[in-house]
Amino acid sequence: MKPLLWETPSALRALLCELVSWESRTLTEGERTFAPKIADKLRELAYFGEHPHDLALHDADLGRQLVTALYKHPEATETVVLMSHFDTVWTEEYGVLEPLACQPEELTKRLLENKEDLPEAARVDLESGKYLFGRGTMDMKMGLALHMQLLEKASTEQWPINLLLVTVPDEEVNSAGMRAAVTELVRIREERGLVYKLFLNSEPSFSQNPTDIEEYIYSGSVGKIMPAALFYGKETHVGEPMKGMTANYIASFLTQRMEWNPLFRETDLGESTPLPVSLQQKDLKLQYSTQTPYRAAALYNVFLLKRTAADVMELFEQVATEAMAACNASYRAICEREQVAGIGDVRVLRYEQLLAHAVKKMGTAEVERLKNDVLQQTEWDDREKSLRIVDNLMIQCQELAPATVLLYAPPYYPAVNTSNDPLVVQSVALMKKTAQALGNKIEQIHYFNGICDLSYVNYEDNTNGWAAFESNTPVWGDTYSIPFADMAKLKAPMLNVGPFGKDAHQRTERLHVDSAFVEMPVMLETLVKSLYDVHGNL
Numbered sequence: 001m002k003p004l005l006w007e008t009p010s011a012l013r014a015l016l017c018e019l020v021s022w023e024s025r026t027l028t029e030g031e032r033t034f035a036p037k038i039a040d041k042l043r044e045l046a047y048f049g050e051h052p053h054d055l056a057l058h059d060a061d062l063g064r065q066l067v068t069a070l071y072k073h074p075e076a077t078e079t080v081v082l083m084s085h086f087d088t089v090w091t092e093e094y095g096v097l098e099p100l101a102c103q104p105e106e107l108t109k110r111l112l113e114n115k116e117d118l119p120e121a122a123r124v125d126l127e128s129g130k131y132l133f134g135r136g137t138m139d140m141k142m143g144l145a146l147h148m149q150l151l152e153k154a155s156t157e158q159w160p161i162n163l164l165l166v167t168v169p170d171e172e173v174n175s176a177g178m179r180a181a182v183t184e185l186v187r188i189r190e191e192r193g194l195v196y197k198l199f200l201n202s203e204p205s206f207s208q209n210p211t212d213i214e215e216y217i218y219s220g221s222v223g224k225i226m227p228a229a230l231f232y233g234k235e236t237h238v239g240e241p242m243k244g245m246t247a248n249y250i251a252s253f254l255t256q257r258m259e260w261n262p263l264f265r266e267t268d269l270g271e272s273t274p275l276p277v278s279l280q281q282k283d284l285k286l287q288y289s290t291q292t293p294y295r296a297a298a299l300y301n302v303f304l305l306k307r308t309a310a311d312v313m314e315l316f317e318q319v320a321t322e323a324m325a326a327c328n329a330s331y332r333a334i335c336e337r338e339q340v341a342g343i344g345d346v347r348v349l350r351y352e353q354l355l356a357h358a359v360k361k362m363g364t365a366e367v368e369r370l371k372n373d374v375l376q377q378t379e380w381d382d383r384e385k386s387l388r389i390v391d392n393l394m395i396q397c398q399e400l401a402p403a404t405v406l407l408y409a410p411p412y413y414p415a416v417n418t419s420n421d422p423l424v425v426q427s428v429a430l431m432k433k434t435a436q437a438l439g440n441k442i443e444q445i446h447y448f449n450g451i452c453d454l455s456y457v458n459y460e461d462n463t464n465g466w467a468a469f470e471s472n473t474p475v476w477g478d479t480y481s482i483p484f485a486d487m488a489k490l491k492a493p494m495l496n497v498g499p500f501g502k503d504a505h506q507r508t509e510r511l512h513v514d515s516a517f518v519e520m521p522v523m524l525e526t527l528v529k530s531l532y533d534v535h536g537n538l
């Protein structure tokens with residue numbers, strides 16, 4: 001039998017370095033060309049030479065593609081889905097070393113020559129010789145390399161279980177790749193008669209503090225949703241300030257109440273979500289003038305464990321209503337002090353209410369024209385388009401002003417967790433035992449806090465809470481959608497078992513080489529083989 005391509009630690013390291021060298025920052029040409037390169041790499045395996053139709057490219061969006069590669073045992077139906085993403089964040093923080101950001105061996109050597117420039121923790125790790133530095137080494141091309149190694153070994157040794165590798169673009173921004181992959185996963189399952197037994201992701205294990213060198217496995221993933229607001233006041237000249245109301249004044253009341261608000265904290269299985277913070281706040285003036293800014297917008301980050309989009313919108317509306325009551329009370333006191341009538345109270349309404357009002361006033365055709373004016377602006381992303389659609393409608397519906405319009409902006413990651421599934425309980429125990437045999441220690445975390453594509457499988461929502469997201473997301477169905485129905489069809493437990501690393505999304509991003517090239521291959525092989533018995537029976 002020919003030796004395997006990626007079986008040894010040195011061969012696996014070389015594979016990782018090759019994958020990293022294919023620069024694939026989100027929304028770049030490198031991201032668009034990565035999937036065909038992976039497909040070509042997988043064609044080097046004998047199995048796909050014999051089964052070429054089990055390896056395929058699928059369209060995501062914007063010229064980007066995802067890859068599926070199925071090893072199908074003739075007698076098996078049970079299937080492990082190996083999930084990964086191949087896009088990375090950008091690299092400008094590397095400064096003069098940016099040309100080496102995607103060359104791990106060279107970067108690590110160069111950093112060693114200039115180690116005094118690194119923070120102490122990174123310098124210590126660099127000097128230890130146990131870390132490989134570079135963009136994508138940790139997050140998460142090592143996970144993809146491990147899955148490729150598993151696929152090669154399973155197909156060569158004919159393990160009596162199926163493996164379906166799925167690697168996607170765009171996890172770092174909108175998860176367009178995984179949202180497209182959901183429909184393909186449903187289709188492949190039905191066409192090939194598969195039963196999905198486990199969704200296995202290999203996002204890296206994140207340290208919990210700067211000195212933490214423990215490894216973790218995750219049996220779920222935290223959710224994320226982005227409530228947003230468009231604030232519409234009344235314009236005036238700065239020389240006549242009491243004839244108007246700035247949107248910035250209105251916004252300040254809501255942002256004060258959204259930042260770190262414990263109402264949005266959730267706790268489950270002993271773990272809690274981080275508190276909400278604002279991700280953006282700005283007025284919508286495109287140039288300076290002495291006209292006051294009367295339109296502004298804000299985005300807020302909210303993490304989820306059990307709540308639905310409907311639950312969060314209810315809370316958001318409650319907080320916004322309280323904020324605007326305070327705003328109105330403050331404004332009325334100022335008007336009384338200045339002995340002016342004022343322009344009235346700020347109202348709170350949801351985007352769906354604004355949309356219904358606009359359709360009644362102008363008709364569906366005109367509303368669609370106003371929306372399309374925004375959707376055609378290719379330089380704006382989905383968040384900007386969402387805000388600008390609301391802005392366009394409010395400009396035509398100023399009888400509603402002053403107002404705070406509540407909406408959702410993409411992306412939305414539902415929370416997911418299968419910690420109590422018997423297979424997960426058994427697998428977690430096995431991974432702890434295996435790590436101990438390797439001289440290591442791992443702990444279980446119930447919710448992966450890095451946000452990942454596991455959010456788009458095993459969806460559960462008996463209350464149709466997703467409908468609040470659809471009806472209050474201005475770009476829904478045009479430039480952004482989520483296949484909720486197909487997600488609900490992908491019922492299987494999930495685990496995230498990946499290599500240890502540090503400083504994802506930083507210039508000191510690094511991968512622990514023993515974890516990645518020695519321990520993790522054993523861990524993942526042990527896990528997959530545990531899903532069938534020692535006699536090869538399913």
